[in-house]
Amino acid sequence: MARRRRPLPPPLLVWLAVLFSAVAPAVAKTDKSDVAALNVMFNSMNKPSQLSGWKSSGGDPCDDDDEWKGIECSGSSVTEINLSGLELSGSLGYQLSSLKSVTKFDLSNNNLNGDLPYQLPPNVVELNLYGNSLTGGVPYSISQMGDLETLNLGKNHLSGQLTDMFSELPKLSTLDLSFNRFSGSLPKSFQHLKDLKTLNVESNQFSGHIDVLAKLPLEDLNLQNNKFTGWIPSKLKDISNLQIGGNQWSSGSAPPGMEKGSALEGSSGGGGRSGVNGIAIAAVVIAVLVAALILLSVLKRNRSSSSSHYLMDESGHNRSFAPLVDDGRTINMKPLEHSSSISSTTPSAMPIKPISDNEFENKLNYSRRSTDPVNLVAYSSSDLQAATGSFHSSRLLGQGTIGGVYKAKYADGTVLAVKKFDPLSFSGSSDFMDLVNSISKLHHPNISVLVGYCSEPGHYMLVYDYNMNGSLYDFLHLSDDYSKPLTWDTRVRIAVGTACALEYLHDACSPPVIHKNIKASNVLLDADLNPHLTDCGLAYFYEDPSQSLGPGYDPPECTRPSGYVMKSDVYCFGVVMLQLLTGRKPYDSSKPRAEQSLVKFVGPQLHDTNALEALADPGLRGLYPPKALSRFADVLSRCVQSDPELRPSMSEVVQLLLQCVQRTTSNRRLGGHRTVSQRSDDSDW
Structure with missing residues (x-):
């Protein structure tokens, strides 16, 4: 006969109920990556007391019992962050790209500072950072936000030129960049903003024409207080709210199809249509005909000499001048030496006034006055000498092949980094200023910011923002046991940021810029351990990369200096990332011979999961997602292929790294019913 189970005594039932109620909340409702991103954000903003419910670690913002100020959720995902006007300070942190479900991100009217981070919520619809003190430029990652409708970055301290990054933003309807320090022309990709209704660029330093706006469906356009020139396109005159004062619009009659800017100056649109001035057009035609006659006369007179492009120097020899080009950028004008065979075939030139090198240099300097770099400080050598302790x-x-970098400290607390060149590196000030001009055009959140220069005879220096955490090389290889090691998340963030900087140089710059000196010591880390690639635009000095890069970095194709190509940058990037993965130096003579070269030793093992675990940097202490480690290694293995043709472009590298992040996040979300131990292998980066 079966024995009946005795019922549990009431006190035991009560005890189990209490135990269950205590354990149940331990299962968090909110997506783990969202919580981690908010934790980082909270810490970066100096743990403000006004953010009730927020925590520096852990928490459950999507749980009804754990309310976080300004946070809205849908299910387990954070969908809105609205923290406008709360007097928040600090920075935005570095993990915002993990907030995949956030569609509204509003931190307007606060006191946030630091660079506008490259990492932002990728699927945001409304991004509002108006009224802060953010610096840097517009991050290129915004170009990938296909759902973006509102972008408000007004009233900050953003600067630089806008790159052509607006082609893939079909839904953008409101763009506010007002009250910043942007310069240069409006990017051509503005013409693809087919839904743009409101554009506000008031109080910047934009210049050039605004023809790119002519066909946009604008209803509200504010161009006030810039340096725009030319005429207002006639198609913009019917905009209901048009503000254009404080610019340098062309006066007189406009070309056909346009209306003169002065007719619209200070108006809010409207106004009657001005008729085309026939007399003015006739005057233009006559002027063109006269100019053509003069040109024909000059060509006829100099037919035998001017076509050869030769000038006679004071000694009677023929000389020609051609630009010395570095990766597509004109660096200096230098005389070309010609062989006797070329000279003998030069047609007899009509007597012309000889032009000496000094006269040519003076003319060249005069023509360059209007192209001096804007928004850069011209430092005196005495000022920089005092700030660096006489370059003590x-x-x-750091010391490189082209000069040393020194720390400059000022009484007001400002700290800068000064790159001091060998005086013989340049033939003159115009040579150096060409270099300054080209570097000043490079603007990206992950590229070191050039803030000034010194150009005096024998004293040529570039002045950059100072990055307080030094170089990635120092952090990986020279840190002592008491230093804070780089976490897995930080390493991947450094990889993505550096990749984005190179992608910008290779793909966004026109012409493309090859770096030629990618190494861990040229990846600098700021206060938040965000990467900043330095030495950009200096490829001219690295004719032989094997001498500047050092052992372990040499791409296989560089058996001679001219063998360095754009894909060689990809290889060197791969070597830097291998250091992030393993914590090893690119070349270490203290290791056994088979392990001295990082690429040769680690490369063949990048697809072996078991070997990877042994190769992972001990500084990680095993705190990394194994699948993420494997995917990261797969990307790096492609970068260090011996054949340049088999390496991906930097644009592909960025996409591969981002896809890895998205894939791990997707896997974790789909695995919502797995146990905690199973989910740990699929956690986010």
Whole structure:
């Protein structure tokens, strides 16, 4: 006969109920990556007391019992962050790209500072950071936000030129960049903003024409207080709210199809249509005919000499001038030496006034006055000498093949980094200023910011923002046991940021810029451990990369200096990322011979999961997602292929790294019913 089970005594039932109620809340409702991103954001903003419910670690913002100020959720995902006007300070942090479900991100009217981060919520619809003190430029990652409708970055301290990054934003309807320090022309990709209704660029330093706006469906356009020139396109005159004062619009009659800017100056649109001035057009035609006659006369007179492009120097020899080009950028005008065979075939030139090198240099300097770099400080050598302690060895931050970098400290607390060139590196000030001009055009959140220069005879220096955490090389290889190691998330963030900087140089710059000196010591880390690639635009000095890069970095194709190509940058990037993965130096003579070269030793093992676990940097202490480690290694293995043709472009590298992040996040979300131990292998980066 079966024995009946005795019922549990009431006190035991009560005890189990209490135990269950205590354990049940331990299962968090909110997506783990969202919580981690908000934790980082909270810490970066200095843990403000006004953010009730927020925590520096852990928490459950999507749980009804754990309310976080300004956070809205849908299911387990954070969908809105609205923290406008709360007097928040600090920075935005570095993990915002993990907030995949956030569609509204509003931190307007606060006191946030630091660079506008490259990492932002990728699927945001409304991004509002108006009224802060953010610096840097517009991050290129915004170009990938296909759902973006509102972008408001007004009233900050953003600067630089806008790159052509607006082609893939079909839904953008409101764009506010007002009250910043942007310069240069409006990007041509503006013409693809077919839904743009409101554009506000008031109080910047934009210049050039605004023809790119002619066909947009604008209803509200504010161009006030810039440096725009030319005429207002006639198609913009019917905009209901048009503000254009404080620019340098062309006066007189406009070309056909356009209306003169002065007719619209200070108006809000409207106004009657001005008729085309026939007399003015006739005057233009006559002027063109006269100019053509003069040109024909000159060509006829100099037919035998001017076509050869030769000038006679004071000694009677023929000389021609051609630009010395570095990766597509004109660096200096130098005389070309010609062989006797070329000279003998030069047609007899009509007597012309000889032009000496000095006269040519003076003319060249005069023509360059209007192209001096804007928004850069011209430092005196005495000022920089005082700030660096006469370039004392204790201020030396690093020594490269083309000069040293020194720490400059000022009484007001400002700290800068000064790159001091060998005086013989340049033939003159115009040579150096060409270099400054080209570097000043490079603007990206992950590229070191050039803030000034010194151009005096024998004293040529570039002045950059100072990055307080030094170089990635120092952090990986020279840190002591007490230093804070780089976490897995931080390493991947450094990889993505550096990749984005190179993608910008290779794909967004026109012409493309090859770096030629990618190494861990040229990846600098700021206060938040965000990467900043330095030495950009200096490829001219690295004719032989094997001498500047050092052992372990040499791409296989560089058996001679001219063998360095754009895909060689990809290889060197791969070597830097291998250091992030393993914590090893690119070349270490203290290791056994088979392990001295990082690429040769680690490369063949990148697809072996078991080997990877042994190769992972011990500094990680095993705190990384194994699947993420494997995917990261797959990307790096492609970068260090011996054949340049088999390596991906930097644009592909960025996409591969981002896809890895998205894939791990997707896997974790689909695995919502797995146990905690199973989910740990699929956690986010």
